[in-house]
Amino acid sequence: MVTSFIGIGSNLGDRARYITVAIRQLKTLPITRVSKISRIIETLPQEGPAQGKFLNCVVQIETELFPYQLLQALQKIEASLDRVRTVKNAPRTIDLDILLYADISMHEEALCIPHPRILRRAFVLGPLKEIAPDVVNRLLGAGGKWNNLKRKKAIVKKVSMRQRKTKNNRQRS
Ligand code: ADP
Ligand code: MG
Numbered sequence: 001m002v003t004s005f006i007g008i009g010s011n012l013g014d015r016a017r018y019i020t021v022a023i024r025q026l027k028t029l030p031i032t033r034v035s036k037i038s039r040i041i042e043t044l045p046q047e048g049p050a051q052g053k054f055l056n057c058v059v060q061i062e063t064e065l066f067p068y069q070l071l072q073a074l075q076k077i078e079a080s081l082d083r084v085r086t087v088k089n090a091p092r093t094i095d096l097d098i099l100l101y102a103d104i105s106m107h108e109e110a111l112c113i114p115h116p117r118i119l120r121r122a123f124v125l126g127p128l129k130e131i132a133p134d135v136v137n138r139l140l141g142a143g144g145k146w147n148n149l150k151r152k153k154a155i156v157k158k159v160s161m162r163q164r165k166t167k168n169n170r171q172r173s
Contacts, residue, residue: 008056
């Protein structure tokens with residue numbers, strides 16, 4: 001078993017449902033176990049044409065799937081959740097990226113690990129830091145890059161499912 005981190009994003013349609021179903025499907029992958037799930041955050045789009053805000057989260061899995069097997073499995077989940085590839089960085093119902101896979105470093109066009117834009121994406125580093133702070137510290141080194149990223153205010157809102165539940169409970173009581 002190796003540990004891998006999957007970045008999940010959605011900015012089209014029922015974003016929360018797409019993310020919830022994607023995680024449910026990750027849980028059914030063969031020889032794979034979902035071990036940690038970050039909160040879901042709402043973030044501003046960083047790239048591509050004008051488009052709606054994203055919901056993002058990061059999931060930690062333990063898996064025996066090889067990297068390309070995992071990529072294929074993720075693409076299958078994306079396809080089952082209405083993902084249509086048009087132009088680069090277009091709005092998407094669901095995006096599942098392999099952020100890290102054990103300590104592997106590979107640089108092929110079809111699969112680049114660590115994910116090439118991981119370090120400049122606060123919407124990835126934030127949720128990743130929540131579930132794997134050591135990993136983020138290692139990625140960023142001792143420098144204050146994380147604080148700089150935080151100041152960019154890329155993360156507009158924390159919309160954790162847990163928080164929402166608490167709020168609803170409070171309203172009811
Ligand atoms: P985005 O870069 O916005 O996530 P896509 O989801 O459309 O764009 O992915 C484009 C291609 O990136 C995929 O066809 C896939 O082969 C490739 N790719 C390279 N590295 C990775 C990775 N670490 N995780 C997921 N896809 C990757
Ligand atoms: Mg992708």
